[in-house]
Amino acid sequence: MIGITSYGAYVPATRLPLALIGGTRGEGGPEKSIASYDEDAITMAVSAAIECLRGFDRAAVDAVFVGSTTLPYHEKLGAGVVAKALDLRRDVATADYAGSLRAGSSALRGALDAVTAGTARTALVVASDCRMAAPRSALERSLGDGAAAFLVGDDHCILTCDALHAVADEILDVWRAAGDPFVHAWEERFVLEHGHRSVLLEAVRGLFQKTGLGPGDFARAALYAPDLGSHQAAARAAGLSAERLQPGFFGRLGNTGAAFAPMLLVAALEHAKPGERLLFATYGDGAEASVWRATGEIEKLAPRRAVSWHLDRRRAIRDYAAYLRPRHLEAAEHDARYAAGISATVHFRERDQDLSFIGARCRRCRTEQFPPQRVCYGCHGRDDFEKIRLSDRRGRLLSWTLDHFFPTPEPPLAAGVVQIDGGARAYLQLTDVTSHELRCELPLEFVFRRIHEVGGKPNYFWKATPVRNTPETE
């Protein structure tokens, strides 16, 4: 049977309290998750994928499909950066699904098709979005940032896909034109009545008809909806009782676009029992509904950081400008985007180090080093190294500073030399850390982030962040 073999999710630690948008302070009120200044759809996709791949052999991944409406490049593959950051095989198939809020479920469907057709045995699917609406617009309050990842295969599935039903629809309800940074929506009553509510329902009813199943056959439903009201209304219209609706974390997470329903599916999976049926339905220029069934394998999957773990890890910003600044919605004296930028040839030569965080181990004296050297730091032997992947190791902080001089949207910038388990060292920025946490020997792990936007494009590298409690240690 073909289906999902693993899952992961990512929610940025940063939260924007909605009260800040209106100019008041509002800790404790409704909030939404927002990408930090060093995060985007690609870095969040990498983080969700790392969780999804926990305990799985990365070398077994045959395909990577990324679904998003907010990949940083119009021409350049997001899945390619994700594959490189994950240090996947060079002959992995890569594709982006874009342009629709259904990009996440379309990528999932693409993976199911690839495994069904036999062009891949194992496919990684990541849905990730960080959409922006105009500052202080009504829409801005509802959007949030996040990512979900699934591994699709035909062996040891935790969730099998039993049926799918799609509806295509043409409507100008929610859109973002080329060159426009902001998502727009037509008048709300029109959007809900003729868009989301009716078309999502059409797909769900079509699925019920096709399969002979009804709302009572599902333990949980992961449904896309732009807000709490339409989420509950859609469930009611489909005949789903309130306890069968996977809650949408409204007021905590925000509508994460193409990643939203996939993240709700992950949240449902966190509690799914063998034999239970799940309903999954996405919306965007049409809708798609599918039936999934949990297997006994779900109880064997090692604990991982999914939606609930990430929602509990939060850091609210105190100033609306801290949201605007890194999104270039506020004029700044020094805008790194206009500097000359990183040489494409340098980037090309350093792909292994910068994107895959690959170091070297001397075959003679075993000294590990980063970046890889030609002549060994330990024994001074020449060109006798093997590659080592450092991104999935841990480390500790050897020494650190808080740099107030370095231009960053959130000064001061924490940086330090990290002793990586195994012996290599790297000078890294620290992220998602507060200054009072910094101390020598602080345990660290690594996250893939935007290091800067010099040259008007995102430049990625790994950063260190304090090790947070893992599900295993909770």
Add this chain to the structure above:
Amino acid sequence: MNPNAIRDKSAIVGVGCCKFGENWTQSPEDMIVEAAYEAYADAGIDDPQHQIEAVFCGAAYPSRGTAEVAESLKLFDRPVSLVQNYCATGTDAFRYGVFSIACGLYDTVLVVGFDKPKDRGVSGPSVMMSGVRDLPATPAGWFALCAARYFEKYGATREDLARIAVKNHHNGTLAPKSMLKREITVDDALKARMISWPFGLYDCAAQSDGAAAVVLTRPSLARKFRDDFVLVRAVAIALAPNPQTDPSFDFLGWKPTVYAARQAYSMAGIADPRREIDVAQVHDCFTLTELLTYEDLGFCEKGAAKEHIAAGTFALQGELPVNTDGGLKSFGHPTGATGVRMIYENVLQLQGRAGPRQVKDAGVALSHNIGGAPQTCGMTILARP
């Protein structure tokens, strides 16, 4: 290495230095001419076209290379070279000048160190954006990396650093050509805005424009220029691994200084630096750099710097005065000029010409630069004959 190969084989007979500062109205040419002609006058050279046989220049941010010096001084039809070695640039240019005299190739050469960072339109050093991995790249961030670990192990604090800043600000008020002439208190230093923890504004050197020059000759010819010439006892340069990636670095001191000191002390035959050296100019790009340098140079035991700072060991009236002209902190830091400026100050000290900041009976003087991440160190030891 033959430690005797260059010892006392060259003599300094003239030194010059322009006023360091934000020299908005001066071009590099203006500063180079000012420093070189002062050094000529100091050496009694009235015909540089015939008396200067070669020129060794040091600049970290030259805009036009060797021509900048050759055209300024109209010194053509002879060798002019430009050396670059991070913050040890000026010291390294001097080192090649010493070699050229010691090997007997020339009678008299000129060493010029200069830099004009204030034409770049940025306050403080530029933030380097050349690579992805190298970031963040501010010198304050690099040099701060020893602080957390050193403080934890030896119990030093920001107050110990502040005392170094107070001392160097005081010494700077006594040097006519220094950039900053302003006394500060420990409290001023502690309350100043943060640059990169633990460095506040007053823990950081004053980046400035400037140029300095030295005339070198053979000791046998030195008396033709002046009786109180100064001998070059040692010059050293040493590189160490980038501390950010070095798998064996302990973050308690800087390796380049330890390495260079080993060479310099062997050349000069120095066994007990604190007693044998009378005055020292060390690289206080940041206050912690000066603190670690006390220990790395063997002026005191590892971890003991804070007691010596409190006791005034390195103050102007102390046992071993350090940075008598205010150092990089107060005199200014035009990268390529700094090493040559230190030699200028040491020569004045050895000749008893340092005015209100004069160290009594100074016979042996040391200078020290450390630069890069840091990875390089340059040192000189000068002595009265």
